[in-house]
Amino acid sequence: MLFRSLLIQGAWNYGTMLGPGFAFTLLPVLRRVHAEDPAALASSIERHAEHFNAHPYLASVALGAVARMESDGADNETVRRFKTALRGPLGGLGDTLVWATWLPLVAVGALVLYWFGVPGWVATLTFVVVYNVGHLGLRAWGLRLGLEAGRDVGTRLTEADLGGWARRLQHLLVLGLGVLSGTILGAPDGLGSFGPVVAGLAVVGFVAGLVGGHRAWRPAAAVMVVVIALIGAWGILS
Numbered sequence: 001m002l003f004r005s006l007l008i009q010g011a012w013n014y015g016t017m018l019g020p021g022f023a024f025t026l027l028p029v030l031r032r033v034h035a036e037d038p039a040a041l042a043s044s045i046e047r048h049a050e051h052f053n054a055h056p057y058l059a060s061v062a063l064g065a066v067a068r069m070e071s072d073g074a075d076n077e078t079v080r081r082f083k084t085a086l087r088g089p090l091g092g093l094g095d096t097l098v099w100a101t102w103l104p105l106v107a108v109g110a111l112v113l114y115w116f117g118v119p120g121w122v123a124t125l126t127f128v129v130v131y132n133v134g135h136l137g138l139r140a141w142g143l144r145l146g147l148e149a150g151r152d153v154g155t156r157l158t159e160a161d162l163g164g165w166a167r168r169l170q171h172l173l174v175l176g177l178g179v180l181s182g183t184i185l186g187a188p189d190g191l192g193s194f195g196p197v198v199a200g201l202a203v204v205g206f207v208a209g210l211v212g213g214h215r216a217w218r219p220a221a222a223v224m225v226v227v228i229a230l231i232g233a234w235g236i237l238s
Contacts, residue, residue, distance in 0.1 A: 001025055001067065002143055005060050016051045018059060023049035029067040047076060054087050055094020060139045062086045064146020065153040072150065082151060089157070097166045098135070105169055106131045108176040115183040 008021035023030075023045050030048070034041035054062060062083060069079050110127035114120055149156040 001028060001063060002060070002140055004028070005063060005139055005143065008059055009056050016049060017053040018056065019049045019052045022052045022059065022063065025063050026067060026070070029070055033070050044070070044076075047080070050080075052083055052087065054090035055098065057098055057135055057138050058090040058094040058142050060142035061090060061146045061153060061157065064143040064148075065150055066146070068147050068150035074151070078151075086154075089154075093157075093162045093166075097162050097169075098138070101166045101169045101173060102134055103131065105173040105176065106134070108173060108180055112176055112180050112183065115180065 004025040004027070008018055008025055011020035011024070012018060013020075026048055027045065030041055030044045034044060048066070052059075052062075065086070066079060066083060069082065074082075106127055109130070110123045113126060114123040118126075145156055145160070146153050
């Protein structure tokens with residue numbers, strides 16, 4: 001299920017969103033539960049392929065919990081209501097923790113490394129490795145939590161305090177932005193050392209964050225990723 005969850009967005013569409021990926025990821029459990037009843041297996045696959053949406057990383061929480069409920073023989077309507085109740089919280093927590101905090105934090109960290117003299121390709125590789133260690137760890141943790149807690153996963157999520165972790169990581173993000181800004185401004189050529197394109201992208205990201213606040217984290221994060229890619233390419237080519 002953990003490996004399958006990496007493909008949960010593979011059949012994403014506007015109608016059912018993560019639904020087909022959810023059913024695909026859950027399929028090993030459904031096959032085991034309904035091993036003697038092909039008709040029940042087909043029905044359960046169709047039921048779990050219905051509309052479901054959450055953050056793709058934290059969807060593993062719902063997957064683990066639903067797998068536990070299916071194994072314990074929960075009725076179909078209870079499972080359907082349970083999935084519906086989890087969609088919003090998992091989406092909001094994932095957006096705050098991952099897209100608005102972890103992604104920009106690791107990106108800023110990689111940029112700080114570069115401006116402190118680390119080769120561009122090393123800074124880029126550091127970003128890729130650190131980000132994915134966190135992302136894969138979150139998926140694995142969520143799946144295990146769901147499997148252990150079942151329908152009580154909401155209580156366990158509250159105890160885990162993912163929102164609190166996001167706030168603590170955001171403090172590190174602000175610190176990293178301060179270090180990065182001071183390092184760039186203190187460089188001999190400042191932003192100009194990378195030319196007008198990179199300097200312009202950095203300014204766009206700053207303005208987007210300044211004007212839009214938390215609503216601008218998606219474009220700001222996209223700009224940051226582009227900047228890191230350009231720095232990595234520049235470091236390798238030079």
